[in-house]
Amino acid sequence: MDRLTGTLTRMGFVSQLDSAAEIYGLDTLLLVNLQVSRFGWLNNGLGVSLGDKVLHRVARRLQKTFPGALSLGRLHGDHFALLFGPDIDRDEVVERLLDFSQRPIALEHEVIVLSIRIGVADREARADSAQTLLHSAEVALHRAKATAAKVVHFDASMVREATDIFRLENDLRVALVKNKNELHRALHNEEFFLCFQPIVDIARRRVHAFEALIRWRHPRRGLIPPATFVPVAEQIGLMDVLGAWVFRMACQAAARWPADPTGDKPAVSINVSPTQFAEPRLIMAMIQSSLAETGLEPERLEVELTENALASDDLRQPLQSIQDLGCAVSLDDFGTGYSSITKLQAMPLDYVKIDRSFVNDLCAPCPEARRKARELTQAVIALGQVLSLVPIVEGTETQDQVDVVSSFGATLFQGYHFARPLPESELDDYLTNFSRCEVSE
Amino acid sequence: MTWLSQIAYISKSNLTAPPNQVKDNVTSILRTAQSNNATIGVTGALLYSGGYFCQVLEGETDNLEELFETIQMDSRHKEITVLYFDQIDERGFSDWSMAFAGIEEAMRFDIQGIKDSTDQVAMRDAGRDLLTTLHHLIQQHQGLDRSTL
Numbered sequence: 001m002d003r004l005t006g007t008l009t010r011m012g013f014v015s016q017l018d019s020a021a022e023i024y025g026l027d028t029l030l031l032v033n034l035q036v037s038r039f040g041w042l043n044n045g046l047g048v049s050l051g052d053k054v055l056h057r058v059a060r061r062l063q064k065t066f067p068g069a070l071s072l073g074r075l076h077g078d079h080f081a082l083l084f085g086p087d088i089d090r091d092e093v094v095e096r097l098l099d100f101s102q103r104p105i106a107l108e109h110e111v112i113v114l115s116i117r118i119g120v121a122d123r124e125a126r127a128d129s130a131q132t133l134l135h136s137a138e139v140a141l142h143r144a145k146a147t148a149a150k151v152v153h154f155d156a157s158m159v160r161e162a163t164d165i166f167r168l169e170n171d172l173r174v175a176l177v178k179n180k181n182e183l184h185r186a187l188h189n190e191e192f193f194l195c196f197q198p199i200v201d202i203a204r205r206r207v208h209a210f211e212a213l214i215r216w217r218h219p220r221r222g223l224i225p226p227a228t229f230v231p232v233a234e235q236i237g238l239m240d241v242l243g244a245w246v247f248r249m250a251c252q253a254a255a256r257w258p259a260d261p262t263g264d265k266p267a268v269s270i271n272v273s274p275t276q277f278a279e280p281r282l283i284m285a286m287i288q289s290s291l292a293e294t295g296l297e298p299e300r301l302e303v304e305l306t307e308n309a310l311a312s313d314d315l316r317q318p319l320q321s322i323q324d325l326g327c328a329v330s331l332d333d334f335g336t337g338y339s340s341i342t343k344l345q346a347m348p349l350d351y352v353k354i355d356r357s358f359v360n361d362l363c364a365p366c367p368e369a370r371r372k373a374r375e376l377t378q379a380v381i382a383l384g385q386v387l388s389l390v391p392i393v394e395g396t397e398t399q400d401q402v403d404v405v406s407s408f409g410a411t412l413f414q415g416y417h418f419a420r421p422l423p424e425s426e427l428d429d430y431l432t433n434f435s436r437c438e439v440s441e
Numbered sequence: 442m443t444w445l446s447q448i449a450y451i452s453k454s455n456l457t458a459p460p461n462q463v464k465d466n467v468t469s470i471l472r473t474a475q476s477n478n479a480t481i482g483v484t485g486a487l488l489y490s491g492g493y494f495c496q497v498l499e500g501e502t503d504n505l506e507e508l509f510e511t512i513q514m515d516s517r518h519k520e521i522t523v524l525y526f527d528q529i530d531e532r533g534f535s536d537w538s539m540a541f542a543g544i545e546e547a548m549r550f551d552i553q554g555i556k557d558s559t560d561q562v563a564m565r566d567a568g569r570d571l572l573t574t575l576h577h578l579i580q581q582h583q584g585l586d587r588s589t590l
Contacts, residue, residue: 057510064514103513104523106448106506111523 002074004052005059013073013081017130020070020083026133027123028086029070032093033137034101035145037115039078046110054112057105065100066093081137094118094151117144121154169232171218176238183245191217192242194249195421198430199269199392202402203411206260207434208392209267209302211414212250213421214242234275243276248290251301253424255294261435269302269330274309280318287322298326302351305329307337310347320348330392335380345387352384354405356395356415363400378408385409447499447533448509448526449568451555452518454492463489464544470517471541478538483508486540486575491548494518495571499532522555524568533572534579542578549574 119141361373396415
C-alpha cells in the first residue's frame with residue numbers, strides 16, 4: 001500500500017490487474033492511467049509538503065468518484081491508474097474523471113486547480129497479458145502528454161511509433177559512440193555531414209551567407225531528415241556533442257571559402273538549439289575556440305536560434321556576448337513562435353528569418369489568400385525593420401515571390417529558387433556562377 | 442491555535458428541474474448544509490442566482506478545507522470558481538450555519554468575466570461584492586419569513 005495516498009503501489013496494482021484478468025478476462029477490462037500536469041511545477045512553487053497533500057486529495061477524489069473501480073494505484077510520483085471491470089461506460093468514466101479531478105482543491109489558503117492527462121487502454125489494445133495492457137495505457141498517456149491532448153485512447157499504431165522512436169534514439173546513440181573520435185575532433189565521419197544552403201543578397205548581387213545544415217546518413221535506413229533526429233538528440237541530451245561538431249565543421253568550411261568576384265567572402269550561419277543555450281558558457285567557449293582554431297573572421301559568423309529559445313530571459317547576456325565578439329545573431333522562424341514584441345526589442349539580434357509559411361501564399365491563385373499573405377508578410381517585415389532587424393526571407397521558390405517581397409524592402413533571400421542545400425564541394429562553383437548570372441542580368 | 446478562514450465560490454447548478462422543483466432542491470441542499478455545518482462549526486450564506494450557486498463558507502481552516510472538498514464531490518454542481526480563500530479574524534455570518542439569501546432568476550454577477558479572469562485582485566473584488574450582496578439580501582430576507590427556510 002502507498003503510505004502517502006492509501007492506494008495500491010505499482011506492484012500491488014499489477015498484482016490486482018493480474019487477478020482481475022483471470023477472473024473477468026483481459027478483454028473485458030478498462031485501464032485508465034492519469035497524470036497530474038505540471039505537478040513538479042506545483043511542488044516547486046508551493047512546497048513538497050503541500051504537493052503531498054494534493055496527491056492525497058487526488059487519490060481520495062478518485063476513490064470517491066469511482067467507488068466501483070476494481071483497483072486504484074499510484075504507479076509513481078503523480079501517476080495514478082484505475083482499473084474497471086466489465087460493462088463500464090468508457091466515455092462516462094473519462095468524463096467524470098476530467099470533471100472531478102479538475103475541480104478546485106483548497107489547502108492552506110491556496111486554491112489549486114489541477115489539470116490532468118489521461119491514457120486509456122481496453123480490449124482495443126488486444127493485450128495478451130496484464131503487463132501489456134498496463135503498458136498500452138502508459139503509451140497512450142505518454143502520447144497525451146506529447147501531443148498536449150487531454151485524453152488518448154490506445155491503438156496499436158502507437159506502439160509501432162514508440163518502437164520507431166526508441167530505435168531511432170538507440171541508433172543515434174550508437175552513431176555518436178561509433179563516431180565519437182571524429183565528432184570530438186571535428187573530423188569528417190561516415191554518418192554525419194553538412195550541407196550548405198545559400199542566403200543571397202539580391203541588392204548587392206552576392207551570396208550573403210551559407211547556412212550549415214546537418215545530415216545523417218544512417219548505415220541501413222539511408223538519409224534521415226534533421227526534423228526527425230534533431231528533436232530526438234535534443235530530448236536525450238546529445239545535441240551538445242552533435243551541435244559542437246556542426247559548429248566546428250561549419251567554421252572550418254567557411255574559413256576555406258574563396259572570395260566572390262566582388263572581393264567579399266560569404267558568412268556562415270549556424271543553428272544553435274535551445275538545449276545548447278542552457279549552458280551559455282559552453283556556447284561561448286565553443287564559438288571562441290572555433291574562431292581561434294579556424295581563423296574565421298568573427299563578422300563572418302552568424303548564430304541562428306529559434307523563437308522558442310527566446311522563452312528564457314537569461315539569453316540576453318549570452319547573445320550580447322556573441323555580438324560583442326563581432327558575430328551576428330539571427331532569429332529563425334520569425335513570426336511563428338510566441339515571442340512578445342517587447343521581448344524581441346530587448347534581445348540583441350541582427351537578423352530575423354521570415355518563416356516560409358508567410359511566403360507560401362504570396363502568389364496563390366485565390367486573390368483573397370494572396371492579398372492576406374502579402375499584407376501579413378509586409379507587416380512582419382515592417383515589424384522587423386522597426387526593431388532594427390534585417391529580414392531574411394526563407395522558403396522562396398519562385399521569382400514572383402522574390403519580386404513581391406523585395407518590393408516590401410527585403411533584400412536577403414533563401415530558398416529553392418536560389419538553391420537547395422548543397423554539398424561543400426559545390427559551393428565554389430555556386431559562388432562563381434551566382435555572381436556571374438546576377439551581374440549578367 | 443486554530444485559524445478561522447473564509448472561502449467564497451460560484452458554481453453552475455446541475456439542477457434541471459422546473460423552477461418550483463429547483464426551489465425544493467435548493468431548500469433540501471440548504472437544510473442538509475445547515476445540519477452538517479452546525480456539527481463542525483461552519484457558518485456561511487448561500488444565494489441561488491440565475492442557475493448558479495454563490496456561497497460563502499467560514500470556519501476553522503481544517504474543517505473548512507474538508508467541507509469544501511465534500512462540496513467539490515457533489516455532482517449537483519459544476520464549473521466551480523473560487524473567488525478567494527483567506528484567513529479571517531472574525532466571522533461574517535456567525536448567526537447562521539447557512540443563511541439563505543434567496544433564489545433569483547437572473548444571474549446578478551458577471552459570471553463569464555469572473556470565469557475568464559486570471560487576475561486575483563479582480564477575483565477578490567468579485568468575492569467582496571458577493572459578500573456584500575449576501576449580507577444585504579439576508580437582511581432583506583430577515584424582514585420576510587426566515588422560519589420558512
